[in-house]
Amino acid sequence: MKKLNSEFNYLSDMYEDSYYPSFLVDKIQLNIRKVVDFLEEGKHSIEAVQEKLDEMTIAINELEDEFYQNESEIETVARDSIAITVEEILQYFEIDIDIEEALRERDW
Template sequence: MKQSALKNEVVGAYAFLEDMYDDDYFPNHLVDQCKDILVELCFEIERTHPQDLDALYVLTHSATDKFNDLQDAFYENDSEIETGARECIAQNFEFIAASYGFEEADVEELIATRDW
Protein backbone atom coordinates (compact mmCIF):
# COMPACT_ATOMS: atom_id res chain seq x y z
CA MET A 1 0.00 0.00 0.00
CA LYS A 2 1.41 3.32 -1.03
CA GLN A 3 1.17 6.16 1.42
CA SER A 4 0.37 8.55 -1.41
CA ALA A 5 -2.85 6.58 -2.07
CA LEU A 6 -4.33 7.60 1.29
CA LYS A 7 -7.46 9.75 1.05
CA ASN A 8 -6.22 12.06 3.79
CA GLU A 9 -3.75 14.23 1.87
CA VAL A 10 -2.02 15.54 5.00
CA VAL A 11 -1.24 11.99 6.12
CA GLY A 12 -0.39 10.97 2.56
CA ALA A 13 2.37 13.57 2.45
CA TYR A 14 3.63 13.16 6.04
CA ALA A 15 7.25 12.15 6.70
CA PHE A 16 6.65 9.23 9.06
CA LEU A 17 9.35 8.32 11.60
CA GLU A 18 11.66 11.04 10.36
CA ASP A 19 13.75 11.05 13.55
CA MET A 20 14.35 7.30 13.26
CA TYR A 21 15.36 7.58 9.61
CA ASP A 22 17.78 10.37 10.55
CA ASP A 23 19.49 8.22 13.21
CA ASP A 24 21.92 5.56 11.96
CA TYR A 25 21.21 3.50 15.10
CA PHE A 26 17.96 2.37 13.50
CA PRO A 27 18.38 0.23 10.36
CA ASN A 28 16.39 1.79 7.54
CA HIS A 29 14.92 -1.54 6.43
CA LEU A 30 13.38 -1.96 9.90
CA VAL A 31 12.21 1.64 10.03
CA ASP A 32 10.57 0.96 6.65
CA GLN A 33 8.66 -1.91 8.27
CA CYS A 34 7.59 0.40 11.10
CA LYS A 35 6.44 2.99 8.58
CA ASP A 36 4.46 0.29 6.76
CA ILE A 37 2.63 -0.49 10.02
CA LEU A 38 1.67 3.16 10.41
CA VAL A 39 0.55 3.49 6.80
CA GLU A 40 -1.52 0.30 7.15
CA LEU A 41 -3.10 1.82 10.26
CA CYS A 42 -4.09 4.88 8.23
CA PHE A 43 -5.65 2.73 5.52
CA GLU A 44 -7.54 0.78 8.20
CA ILE A 45 -8.86 4.00 9.73
CA GLU A 46 -10.00 5.16 6.30
CA ARG A 47 -11.59 1.78 5.59
CA THR A 48 -13.44 1.33 8.90
CA HIS A 49 -14.13 4.94 9.93
CA PRO A 50 -13.94 4.38 13.71
CA GLN A 51 -16.85 6.19 15.35
CA ASP A 52 -15.25 6.84 18.74
CA LEU A 53 -12.01 6.64 20.65
CA ASP A 54 -12.61 3.07 21.77
CA ALA A 55 -12.88 1.95 18.15
CA LEU A 56 -9.75 3.91 17.26
CA TYR A 57 -7.85 2.37 20.17
CA VAL A 58 -8.67 -1.12 18.90
CA LEU A 59 -6.94 -0.21 15.63
CA THR A 60 -3.96 1.49 17.25
CA HIS A 61 -3.45 -1.38 19.69
CA SER A 62 -3.34 -3.81 16.79
CA ALA A 63 -0.70 -1.65 15.10
CA THR A 64 1.25 -1.36 18.36
CA ASP A 65 1.28 -5.15 18.64
CA LYS A 66 2.96 -5.26 15.23
CA PHE A 67 5.67 -2.94 16.54
CA ASN A 68 6.08 -5.33 19.48
CA ASP A 69 6.69 -8.14 16.99
CA LEU A 70 9.59 -6.22 15.43
CA GLN A 71 11.64 -5.93 18.62
CA ASP A 72 13.67 -9.09 17.99
CA ALA A 73 14.55 -7.89 14.50
CA PHE A 74 15.88 -4.66 15.97
CA TYR A 75 17.95 -6.61 18.53
CA GLU A 76 19.34 -8.82 15.76
CA ASN A 77 20.52 -5.65 14.01
CA ASP A 78 22.22 -4.21 17.13
CA SER A 79 19.39 -1.76 17.69
CA GLU A 80 16.26 -1.55 19.80
CA ILE A 81 13.06 0.38 20.18
CA GLU A 82 14.42 2.62 22.92
CA THR A 83 13.59 6.05 24.30
CA GLY A 84 14.15 8.03 21.10
CA ALA A 85 12.24 5.52 19.02
CA ARG A 86 9.41 5.32 21.57
CA GLU A 87 8.95 9.07 21.48
CA CYS A 88 9.09 9.20 17.70
CA ILE A 89 6.61 6.34 17.29
CA ALA A 90 4.25 7.83 19.90
CA GLN A 91 4.32 11.20 18.13
CA ASN A 92 3.43 9.51 14.85
CA PHE A 93 0.48 7.70 16.44
CA GLU A 94 -0.67 11.01 17.94
CA PHE A 95 -0.33 12.73 14.54
CA ILE A 96 -2.40 10.00 12.87
CA ALA A 97 -5.14 10.21 15.50
CA ALA A 98 -5.36 14.00 15.23
CA SER A 99 -5.28 13.90 11.43
CA TYR A 100 -8.35 11.68 11.42
CA GLY A 101 -10.29 13.90 13.83
CA PHE A 102 -9.34 12.32 17.14
CA GLU A 103 -7.44 15.27 18.62
CA GLU A 104 -8.56 14.23 22.12
CA ALA A 105 -6.93 10.80 21.86
CA ASP A 106 -4.59 9.99 24.74
CA VAL A 107 -1.16 9.15 23.32
CA GLU A 108 -0.46 6.62 26.08
CA GLU A 109 -3.74 4.87 25.35
CA LEU A 110 -3.01 4.86 21.61
CA ILE A 111 0.04 2.67 22.28
CA ALA A 112 -1.12 1.05 25.52
CA THR A 113 -0.26 -2.48 24.37
CA ARG A 114 3.40 -1.64 23.77
CA ASP A 115 6.08 -3.64 25.48
CA TRP A 116 8.95 -1.40 24.45
Protein backbone atom coordinates in the same frame (compact mmCIF):
# COMPACT_ATOMS: atom_id res chain seq x y z
CA MET B 1 -13.43 11.05 3.44
CA LYS B 2 -10.28 12.54 4.88
CA LYS B 3 -6.92 11.42 3.45
CA LEU B 4 -3.54 11.90 5.08
CA ASN B 5 -1.20 14.02 2.97
CA SER B 6 1.04 11.77 0.87
CA GLU B 7 3.96 13.91 2.03
CA PHE B 8 3.29 13.10 5.70
CA ASN B 9 6.60 12.53 7.48
CA TYR B 10 6.51 9.19 9.30
CA LEU B 11 9.11 8.43 11.99
CA SER B 12 11.45 11.23 10.93
CA ASP B 13 13.81 10.91 13.92
CA MET B 14 14.25 7.20 13.32
CA TYR B 15 14.90 7.61 9.60
CA GLU B 16 17.47 10.33 10.29
CA ASP B 17 19.43 8.18 12.78
CA SER B 18 21.62 5.40 11.35
CA TYR B 19 21.23 3.48 14.64
CA TYR B 20 17.88 2.31 13.29
CA PRO B 21 18.08 0.08 10.21
CA SER B 22 15.87 1.67 7.57
CA PHE B 23 14.29 -1.65 6.60
CA LEU B 24 13.07 -2.07 10.20
CA VAL B 25 11.80 1.50 10.39
CA ASP B 26 9.96 0.73 7.14
CA LYS B 27 8.26 -2.19 8.93
CA ILE B 28 7.10 0.11 11.73
CA GLN B 29 5.87 2.61 9.16
CA LEU B 30 3.95 -0.15 7.36
CA ASN B 31 2.15 -1.01 10.59
CA ILE B 32 1.28 2.63 11.20
CA ARG B 33 0.07 2.97 7.60
CA LYS B 34 -2.40 0.14 8.20
CA VAL B 35 -4.01 2.30 10.87
CA VAL B 36 -4.02 5.29 8.50
CA ASP B 37 -5.69 3.18 5.79
CA PHE B 38 -8.33 2.14 8.34
CA LEU B 39 -8.92 5.76 9.38
CA GLU B 40 -9.18 6.88 5.77
CA GLU B 41 -12.03 4.41 5.19
CA GLY B 42 -14.33 6.67 7.15
CA LYS B 43 -15.82 7.19 10.55
CA HIS B 44 -15.08 4.44 13.08
CA SER B 45 -15.89 4.17 16.75
CA ILE B 46 -13.19 5.06 19.27
CA GLU B 47 -13.20 1.40 20.31
CA ALA B 48 -12.55 0.23 16.74
CA VAL B 49 -9.73 2.73 16.33
CA GLN B 50 -8.19 1.66 19.63
CA GLU B 51 -8.38 -1.97 18.53
CA LYS B 52 -6.44 -1.10 15.35
CA LEU B 53 -3.90 0.85 17.41
CA ASP B 54 -3.48 -2.16 19.71
CA GLU B 55 -2.90 -4.42 16.69
CA MET B 56 -0.33 -1.95 15.35
CA THR B 57 1.46 -1.69 18.68
CA ILE B 58 1.62 -5.46 19.16
CA ALA B 59 3.03 -5.83 15.64
CA ILE B 60 5.70 -3.24 16.48
CA ASN B 61 6.46 -5.10 19.73
CA GLU B 62 7.12 -8.21 17.65
CA LEU B 63 9.90 -6.37 15.76
CA GLU B 64 12.02 -5.98 18.91
CA ASP B 65 14.05 -9.15 18.28
CA GLU B 66 14.84 -8.02 14.73
CA PHE B 67 16.09 -4.72 16.11
CA TYR B 68 18.34 -6.57 18.58
CA GLN B 69 19.65 -8.83 15.79
CA ASN B 70 20.62 -5.68 13.91
CA GLU B 71 22.37 -4.08 16.90
CA SER B 72 19.55 -1.66 17.52
CA GLU B 73 16.50 -1.41 19.75
CA ILE B 74 13.26 0.44 20.19
CA GLU B 75 14.42 2.85 22.88
CA THR B 76 13.82 6.49 23.83
CA VAL B 77 14.28 8.16 20.44
CA ALA B 78 12.29 5.42 18.72
CA ARG B 79 9.50 5.53 21.33
CA ASP B 80 9.22 9.28 20.92
CA SER B 81 9.31 9.10 17.13
CA ILE B 82 6.55 6.47 17.06
CA ALA B 83 4.46 8.39 19.60
CA ILE B 84 4.83 11.71 17.75
CA THR B 85 3.87 10.08 14.44
CA VAL B 86 0.81 8.37 15.90
CA GLU B 87 -0.22 11.48 17.83
CA GLU B 88 -0.04 13.65 14.69
CA ILE B 89 -2.16 11.12 12.80
CA LEU B 90 -4.78 11.01 15.55
CA GLN B 91 -4.90 14.81 15.64
CA TYR B 92 -5.25 15.02 11.87
CA PHE B 93 -8.20 12.62 11.91
CA GLU B 94 -9.62 14.38 14.99
CA ILE B 95 -9.58 11.21 17.08
CA ASP B 96 -9.69 11.91 20.78
CA ILE B 97 -7.47 9.16 22.19
CA ASP B 98 -4.65 10.05 24.56
CA ILE B 99 -1.28 8.90 23.19
CA GLU B 100 -0.60 6.81 26.31
CA GLU B 101 -3.88 5.00 25.79
CA ALA B 102 -3.30 4.74 22.03
CA LEU B 103 0.00 2.90 22.63
CA ARG B 104 -1.11 1.04 25.75
CA GLU B 105 0.04 -2.35 24.42
CA ARG B 106 3.66 -1.28 23.90
CA ASP B 107 6.57 -3.19 25.39
CA TRP B 108 9.03 -0.43 24.51
